[in-house]
Amino acid sequence: MKKLVNIDKIEELVKDGDRILVGGFGATGSPLTILDKIARTNVKDLEIVSNNLGENGQGLHKVFVAGQIKKAVGSFFTINREAVMAWSRGELEIELLPQGTLAEAIRAGGAGIGGFYTKTAVGTELSKGKEIREIDGERYVFEKAIRGNVAVIKAAKADKLGNLTYYATARNFNPMMATAADIVIAEVDEIVDELDPEIIVTPHLYVDYIVQTGYKKERGAYVESR
Amino acid sequence: MSLDSKAIIAKRIAEELNDGDVVNLGVGIPTLVTSFLGDKQVYLQTENGLLGMGPRPPIDEVDPDIVDAGKSPVTITKGAAFFNSADSFGMIRGGHIDVAILGTLEIDKTGEIANWAVPNQPILGVGGAMDLVAGAKKVIVASLLFSKDGSPKLVDELTYKSSGERKVDLFVSEYAAFTFEKDGIHVIDIYGDLSIEELSKKLNLPLIDKTVQYNA
Numbered sequence: 366m367k368k369l370v371n372i373d374k375i376e377e378l379v380k381d382g383d384r385i386l387v388g389g390f391g392a393t394g395s396p397l398t399i400l401d402k403i404a405r406t407n408v409k410d411l412e413i414v415s416n417n418l419g420e421n422g423q424g425l426h427k428v429f430v431a432g433q434i435k436k437a438v439g440s441f442f443t444i445n446r447e448a449v450m451a452w453s454r455g456e457l458e459i460e461l462l463p464q465g466t467l468a469e470a471i472r473a474g475g476a477g478i479g480g481f482y483t484k485t486a487v488g489t490e491l492s493k494g495k496e497i498r499e500i501d502g503e504r505y506v507f508e509k510a511i512r513g514n515v516a517v518i519k520a521a522k523a524d525k526l527g528n529l530t531y532y533a534t535a536r537n538f539n540p541m542m543a544t545a546a547d548i549v550i551a552e553v554d555e556i557v558d559e560l561d562p563e564i565i566v567t568p569h570l571y572v573d574y575i576v577q578t579g580y581k582k583e584r585g586a587y588v589e590s591r
Numbered sequence: 592m593s594l595d596s597k598a599i600i601a602k603r604i605a606e607e608l609n610d611g612d613v614v615n616l617g618v619g620i621p622t623l624v625t626s627f628l629g630d631k632q633v634y635l636q637t638e639n640g641l642l643g644m645g646p647r648p649p650i651d652e653v654d655p656d657i658v659d660a661g662k663s664p665v666t667i668t669k670g671a672a673f674f675n676s677a678d679s680f681g682m683i684r685g686g687h688i689d690v691a692i693l694g695t696l697e698i699d700k701t702g703e704i705a706n707w708a709v710p711n712q713p714i715l716g717v718g719g720a721m722d723l724v725a726g727a728k729k730v731i732v733a734s735l736l737f738s739k740d741g742s743p744k745l746v747d748e749l750t751y752k753s754s755g756e757r758k759v760d761l762f763v764s765e766y767a768a769f770t771f772e773k774d775g776i777h778v779i780d781i782y783g784d785l786s787i788e789e790l791s792k793k794l795n796l797p798l799i800d801k802t803v804q805y806n807a
Contacts, residue, residue, distance in 0.1 A: 390640075390676075416676075449715055453713055461714065463717050464722060466722070468677040468679070469680060485684060485726065487756055490752050490753075533641075533673055534637075534657055538676045566675075582655055582656070584653075585654070586655055
């Protein structure tokens with residue numbers, strides 16, 4: 366299986382200044398093993414696109430604590446207290462988008478759409494400086510699509526070609542992110558011989574590399590299995 | 592007082608819901624509404640990708656892959672469906688959610704709400720608040736009428752940052768239920784210990800008594 370790589374491969378794939386799309390909603394559906402690896406490299410000045418910056422000290426939180434993030438684009442950073450403090454000290458740039466706008470911008474980025482008009486956030490601080498257009502009597506704000514140099518995502522199962530399935534609400538941003546970056550790396554719980562074509566969510570053409578997760582679920586939390 | 596007041600609000604909102612509605616609940620008082628539904632079956636949508644959300648599981652059955660929009664563990668009900676975040680917000684903006692029940696920091700006399708940014712604090716989180724305000728078929732606000740410091744949440748003009756220009760359909764507080772019409776704020780139901788005149792004085796806002804028409 367050509368796409369299956371050792372976690373050390375991450376060192377070659379992620380570079381200084383990269384814009385990285387990171388799947389997950391908090392720790393749920395977040396590629397924790399890949400993020401742990403990134404946090405152990407010397408890569409810096411990353412621009413992270415993710416709903417928030419990790420949770421309970423896991424995932425992106427470790428990358429943030431390692432001082433590798435220059436800018437974060439997402440919808441909810443209030444729960445990341447250290448990030449809020451770094452922002453107020455001017456050490457972290459933050460771009461806030463409504464959650465639905467974030468999801469749609471990534472979807473558009475992967476689908477060859479340059480941008481879109483949404484009614485969300487019209488008349489608020491988050492549409493300031495952006496183009497407003499009236500369509501059929503309703504006001505919409507223009508939002509640009511989002512793409513990354515790299516996407517790191519989490520899936521439940523991969524087959525030998527790299528087709529992916531997801532589990533429960535761990536799906537969240539992962540399927541869109543799989544479509545919207547030059548290099549897509551999927552962390553998976555299980556690698557199987559074959560998947561039922563009816564249940565595949567991310568077809569293999571989107572996926573460049575697969576790594577086996579180093580986490581398991583135990584007593585309602587994600588814990589390292591090694 | 593606080594638990595009773597919140598229960599009054601939740602119970603009143605439960606009356607507004609119809610059997611079969613798809614409902615998105617914000618954090619806080621909105622989550623109490625499910626306790627007052629009686630025989631009505633509603634389907635809860637959570638914007639992180641689930642339609643058919645059930646109650647919190649017992650601690651030994653928590654699955655960290657099944658969470659609500661507040662990242663708390665939940666369960667799924669029979670007929671539940673999972674979907675990605677783009678599809679989820681397509682449902683929300685596209686008008687496929689029958690009712691969004693949201694909390695608020697402030698609401699102005701036209702029914703525009705501010706429910707995401709607290710003044711004098713870094714504004715670093717919005718989540719799905721603005722999408723729900725813009726897109727749900729019906730938006731109901733569930734909130735106490737006064738803040739802890741006694742200042743009214745129903746105001747002439749927003750002092751907090753707006754969540755969007757769409758006006759909400761109904762505001763239910765522990766004293767009264769309000770709608771927002773061209774001629775002003777209508778009181779459609781009153782159940783607290785203050786009269787409409789007293790409420791109007793405390794809020795420093797004109798209120799139009801529509802309780803008779805509404806309940807006729």
